[in-house]
Amino acid sequence: MKKVFLFLMMSALFFSSCGEYNRVLKSTDYEYRYSYAKKYFNEKKYTKSAALLEDLYQNFRGTAYAEESLYLLAQSYYGQKDYQTASQYFETYYTMYGKGEYAELARFYSGYGLYLDSADPRLDQSMTYKAIEQMQLYLESYPQSERAAQAQEVMFELQEKxxxxxxxxxxxxxxxxxxxxxxxxxxxxxxxxxxxxxxxxxxxxxxxxxxxxxxxxxxxxxxxxxxxxxxxxxxxxxxxxxxxxxxxxxxxxxxxxxxxxxxxxxxxx
CATH class of the missing domain: 1.25.40.10 (Tetratricopeptide repeat domain)
Structure with a gap:
């Protein structure tokens, strides 16, 4: 009986969660959807946060939420280990907001994600070259950063590859x-x-x-x-x-x- 009860409770929670997410997706209240996108992001439910943010960051252009929503979108893909997509959004962020709140982090993670996605030496090294390029740009922009030493180590490791x-x-x-x-x-x-x-x-x-x-x-x-x-x-x-x-x-x-x-x-x- 205990197992049956536990199964029923888990099922109820699952369907409740799905119902909540579908309700949020269908909502036309952007601020309401954004609050849930941040909630899912903080809960590390990156697939859900990315799905919401993909639409929201476009609609938030020119608003107070624009900058943060784009950065969270990039981090949502990063959290899913989709490093190439994450890098593209990080690059979009620091191109649009060169002096933004998350500009340094965006430049760093743009390169670091590609470093994590760099292929075995026997395979095509396009991502390796791109990662080196991004890390070099980061070091040129933030030579005194606390992450500068790590960026240099990453570049050396990629060059060794x-x-x-x-x-x-x-x-x-x-x-x-x-x-x-x-x-x-x-x-x-x-x-x-x-x-x-x-x-x-x-x-x-x-x-x-x-x-x-x-x-x-x-x-x-x-x-x-x-x-x-x-x-x-x-x-x-x-x-x-x-x-x-x-x-x-x-x-x-x-x-x-x-x-x-x-x-x-x-x-x-």
Missing amino acids: LALKEMMAVRLYFNLGLYMGNNYESCVITAQNALKNYPYTKYREELMYYIVRAKYEVALVSLDEKLQGRYREVVDEYYNYVNAFPEGKYLRQVERYFNYASSRIQDSY
């Missing part, structure tokens, strides 16, 4: 070797671009190692007229590596490539 994507491409090109073309050259170009774009990445040593190694492999398959130049490139890249990492974990391997290449240069005279 992009560096990892490049690192994965470098490894792939090297492993493909001479399959359907000279992938070693693509390996070198990708690694060099990664070092240029992300000079402080934790993958810096590995990127430099692959440049030495790939140039060595290129030299091994070069035509005679290009051979000496390619060996010299191996030697040059070896010095770049050891100057940056005199006790690097790839030192033994690059020394082997250096010794072979330098001995071949000497033998040419």
Whole structure:
């Protein structure tokens, strides 16, 4: 009996809640609907608050509720983890209310939501680039903010994700070797671009190692007229590596490539 009674009570509460929400949706009293939108937002019922605010923020333009309703709409989508939609509304907010009460928070969450939505490095990184852009704009606008350090950490983490994507491409090109073309050259170009774009990445040593190694492999398959130049490139890249990492974990391997290449240069005279 107790279970039946509990079930009936829960059912009554559920239908009562649905009835209330439907009544609010049908109301033509905007202030009444807005009070419920804020109530649902505070109760973390973000789907309901967003549904109400989508219509309300348009009708509130030019009124005292306009600014807050737009910000709450963005936060409602953020609470649902729909970060892309939330970011769009946060961006709309700080574009319309550049000096508004929630302008700093809107700029921050616009980027932070996209950071949370950033894809695995193996996938498309459009959101990662957008998140970096938004965080950079936030730091430029609020360099002394209490959230500035967090924004910088987020940017560094996102840049490391992009560096990892490049690192994965470098490894792939090297492993493909001479399959359907000279992938070693693509390996070198990708690694060099990664070092240029992300000079402080934790993958810096590995990127430099692959440049030495790939140039060595290129030299091994070069035509005679290009051979000496390619060996010299191996030697040059070896010095770049050891100057940056005199006790690097790839030192033994690059020394082997250096010794072979330098001995071949000497033998040419």
